[in-house]
Amino acid sequence: MSDSVQGDDSRLDERTGDQTREVSLELDGLTKVFQDDEGDVVAVDDVSMDIYDGEFVVLVGPSGCGKTTTLRMIAGLEDPTDGRIVLGGRDVAGLEPRERDVAMVFQNYALYPHKTVAENLEFPLQIRHYPSDERKSQVESVSELLGISDLLDRRPGDLSGGQQQRVALGRAIIRDPEVFLFDEPLSNLDAKLRIEMRTELNKLHDRVGKTSVYVTHDQEEAMTLSDRVAVMNDGELQQIAPPQTVYDRPANLFVASFIGEPPMNFFDVELSPVQSDAGLRIVSDVFDLLLPEAMARKLDSWDGSTDNLVFGVRPEDVTDTTVADETFPPETTFDAYVAVVEPIGADKDLTLAPDADAPEEREFTVRVDADTEAREGDVITLAVDMAKTHVFDDETGTNLTL
Amino acid sequence: MSEAYRRVPETRYGRLKRLISEFANDHIRLVLLGPALVSLVVIFIYPVAFLVWSSMQRTLAFGATAEFAPTANYEAMLSDPTFWNAAEKTLTYSFGSFVVTMLSGLIIALALNNVVRKRLRDTYTTLILLSWAVPLSIVGVTWRWMFNGQLGVVNKLLRDLGLLSGNFSWLANPETAMAVVIMADAWSRIPFATIIILAGLQSIPQETYDAAKVDGATTFQTFRHVTLPYLRPSFFVAGLITWMFAFRAFAIPFSTTGGGPAGATEVLAIYIHRFGIELFDYGFASAVSMFLVGVTLIVAGIYVNVILEQLSEIEA
Numbered sequence: 223m224s225d226s227v228q229g230d231d232s233r234l235d236e237r238t239g240d241q242t243r244e245v246s247l248e249l250d251g252l253t254k255v256f257q258d259d260e261g262d263v264v265a266v267d268d269v270s271m272d273i274y275d276g277e278f279v280v281l282v283g284p285s286g287c288g289k290t291t292t293l294r295m296i297a298g299l300e301d302p303t304d305g306r307i308v309l310g311g312r313d314v315a316g317l318e319p320r321e322r323d324v325a326m327v328f329q330n331y332a333l334y335p336h337k338t339v340a341e342n343l344e345f346p347l348q349i350r351h352y353p354s355d356e357r358k359s360q361v362e363s364v365s366e367l368l369g370i371s372d373l374l375d376r377r378p379g380d381l382s383g384g385q386q387q388r389v390a391l392g393r394a395i396i397r398d399p400e401v402f403l404f405d406e407p408l409s410n411l412d413a414k415l416r417i418e419m420r421t422e423l424n425k426l427h428d429r430v431g432k433t434s435v436y437v438t439h440d441q442e443e444a445m446t447l448s449d450r451v452a453v454m455n456d457g458e459l460q461q462i463a464p465p466q467t468v469y470d471r472p473a474n475l476f477v478a479s480f481i482g483e484p485p486m487n488f489f490d491v492e493l494s495p496v497q498s499d500a501g502l503r504i505v506s507d508v509f510d511l512l513l514p515e516a517m518a519r520k521l522d523s524w525d526g527s528t529d530n531l532v533f534g535v536r537p538e539d540v541t542d543t544t545v546a547d548e549t550f551p552p553e554t555t556f557d558a559y560v561a562v563v564e565p566i567g568a569d570k571d572l573t574l575a576p577d578a579d580a581p582e583e584r585e586f587t588v589r590v591d592a593d594t595e596a597r598e599g600d601v602i603t604l605a606v607d608m609a610k611t612h613v614f615d616d617e618t619g620t621n622l623t624l
Numbered sequence: 625m626s627e628a629y630r631r632v633p634e635t636r637y638g639r640l641k642r643l644i645s646e647f648a649n650d651h652i653r654l655v656l657l658g659p660a661l662v663s664l665v666v667i668f669i670y671p672v673a674f675l676v677w678s679s680m681q682r683t684l685a686f687g688a689t690a691e692f693a694p695t696a697n698y699e700a701m702l703s704d705p706t707f708w709n710a711a712e713k714t715l716t717y718s719f720g721s722f723v724v725t726m727l728s729g730l731i732i733a734l735a736l737n738n739v740v741r742k743r744l745r746d747t748y749t750t751l752i753l754l755s756w757a758v759p760l761s762i763v764g765v766t767w768r769w770m771f772n773g774q775l776g777v778v779n780k781l782l783r784d785l786g787l788l789s790g791n792f793s794w795l796a797n798p799e800t801a802m803a804v805v806i807m808a809d810a811w812s813r814i815p816f817a818t819i820i821i822l823a824g825l826q827s828i829p830q831e832t833y834d835a836a837k838v839d840g841a842t843t844f845q846t847f848r849h850v851t852l853p854y855l856r857p858s859f860f861v862a863g864l865i866t867w868m869f870a871f872r873a874f875a876i877p878f879s880t881t882g883g884g885p886a887g888a889t890e891v892l893a894i895y896i897h898r899f900g901i902e903l904f905d906y907g908f909a910s911a912v913s914m915f916l917v918g919v920t921l922i923v924a925g926i927y928v929n930v931i932l933e934q935l936s937e938i939e940a
Contacts, residue, residue, distance in 0.1 A: 294834075297834075297838050298837075298838075299834050299837060299838070318837070319837045319838045319840070320837065320838075320839075320840035320841065320842070324838060325838060325839075326834070326835070326838040328831045328834065328835055329831075330829065330831050332829065332831040332832050332834065332835035333835075334832065334835075334836075334849065334850065334853070335853075335854075336853035336854075336856075337849075337853075345836075345839055345841075345849065346839040346840055349839065349840055349841050349842075349845050349849075350840060393835075393839065397839075397840075403838075
């Protein structure tokens with residue numbers, strides 16, 4: 223686990239080509255324990271990460287994974303039980319939110335309903351006693367940036383959700399803070415508006431260029447917005463890496479299953495050595511496939527038990543051989559029974575099973591080209607892009623083929 | 625009515641039933657509102673009409689008979705200096721109680737709202753509500769004894785603390801007597817104001833507080849820019865009701881001071897009682913009651929139509 227986290231810092235540098243970026247926000251062993259009637263609940267468990275200046279990091283995970291608590295601790299709304307938060311080179315532990323240099327955008331916008339849009343925008347400046355002409359010019363430039371100049375005299379109650387969220391963004395931007403915090407800011411918007419606002423946020427980040435930490439449970443949002451994705455589960459940081467890395471090289475079973483839609487398929491498998499050379503075959507009751515040499519070597523060098531191995535294949539890394547132009551070596555193909563065909567436009571999702579009578583929990587999904595001729599009830603031959611598969615240790619969840 | 629209602633067999637009894645059900649169906653509003661309207665007429669409209677009528681009767685022979693004289697009582701009222709004294713005392717009393725009640729209610733509600741453990745908060749709330757259940761005349765008598773010159777616990781405490789040497793007759797001094805009845809009145813109204821304001825406090829979304837904190841507001845700034853604006857509706861509702869009841873208060877001033885000393889705490893309700901019940905001048909007492917009702921209605925009307933209207937525009 224820790225290896226993958228370490229390794230990805232260099233990956234960031236490699237991606238941005240910038241070795242001299244400064245750390246803007248550092249979390250070090252951050253832990254939060256809530257006291258409950260039934261005892262202690264660990265919401266955030268020893269989370270450490272470095273977030274670089276101007277970087278956009280998205281914390282993603284299922285509900286209750288501790289992502290929001292982490293964000294609230296950065297904001298100063300929640301006191302960490304343990305660990306350090308270093309913001310702009312300053313340890314901010316124990317400081318009030320107003321003594322930290324952070325701005326936050328909330329899921330429910332949290333605008334002040336009794337103030338007009340202009341008053342909402344200038345509130346952070348007003349309470350810091352900025353002179354009124356400076357406040358006015360700031361409100362003007364921020365409202366122009368966000369396209370809400372004609373709404374300045376309205377109250378939040380008269381605005382649509384998208385407009386309210388824009389005002390909330392403006393209220394954060396106007397202060398020019400060290401770091402922006404976003405707590406699921408788009409989840410109250412309808413689907414179309416959400417995608418529009420996502421694009422707009424992306425542009426805005428390019429223009430403003432501030433360090434941002436963004437919490438969401440929506441992996442699509444996480445992938446599209448982020449420079450790096452931090453996947454969390456059960457209060458623990460699972461992996462932090464650029465979105466493509468998280469998708470291509472998931473650190474463990476959880477990340478592999480959480481990122482990707484439809485989710486990765488998992489099969490219980492056994493390893494079987496190949497007599498003729500040093501290769502390894504991966505065997506289940508559905509298939510018998512040859513692992514690429516690089517993966518086989520990594521599995522060989524692992525000294526744990528190989529009794530509980532899980533083989534992961536993404537639905538999109540499987541091809542229907544009957545309509546493909548190329549021929550596939552037999553050691554990368556297997557047969558399966560087609561239970562359901564779902565056309566989704568450019569592709570078709572097939573729900574497959576080992577045979578016609580297999581129970582539902584043994585079904586798996588593949589995404590194949592739309593011109594496939596597979597019908598429900600057919601048995602088809604599929605080829606697996608073996609280089610993109612993964613083998614995990616079921617006990618620890620670790621990806622053994624990274 | 626339509627065929628659907630003709631299912632009852634055409635016996636004589638069935639015919640009657642059908643007629644009733646058709647009538648009810650055609651006049652459904654009347655049927656549903658009827659009972660409420662009847663009780664409203666009996667317990668509200670009729671007494672008020674009677675009050676209007678009796679305020680126009682000049683009482684003769686100690687209430688035994690009366691003659692119709694529409695304006696006589698009102699003229700007598702307006703030219704009576706003791707009426708104006710009572711009106712002034714009523715304003716002092718009601719606004720004094722209003723201010724003390726609302727401030728204390730706000731402070732107690734804020735304190736209660738900060739009690740983290742729900743069980744504890746509910747216990748405190750119940751205790752505060754208990755004082756609301758004490759009958760007003762009992763409150764008055766209790767306060768009278770507490771502030772009694774010779775035997776009162778207040779003087780005893782002040783003497784023990786060395787703040788007072790001899791005895792001080794709180795209720796014999798016009799200014800302190802008014803202060804005591806105002807305090808007693810406020811004491812009985814604080815629980816209501818507290819509950820309304822507490823409900824208002826609990827309706828404020830936590831995220832708005834969080835936003836204000838991250839925006840950089842201090843505790844006081846948060847109170848001013850978030851808490852108070854959100855509280856305005858509940859504050860106005862609690863305020864109107866508190867003032868209205870204090871304006872018409874009788875039980876507390878009557879049982880604490882009886883209007884004394886020398887009319888220093890004689891509010892309009894006691895004034896009405898003196899003329900109507902003690903002196904049998906029903907006509908005059910009715911005229912003063914009309915004044916009391918009129919002022920209350922005007923203030924409440926303005927309040928509801930102007931202030932609450934403005935508020936709901938902002939909230940919407």
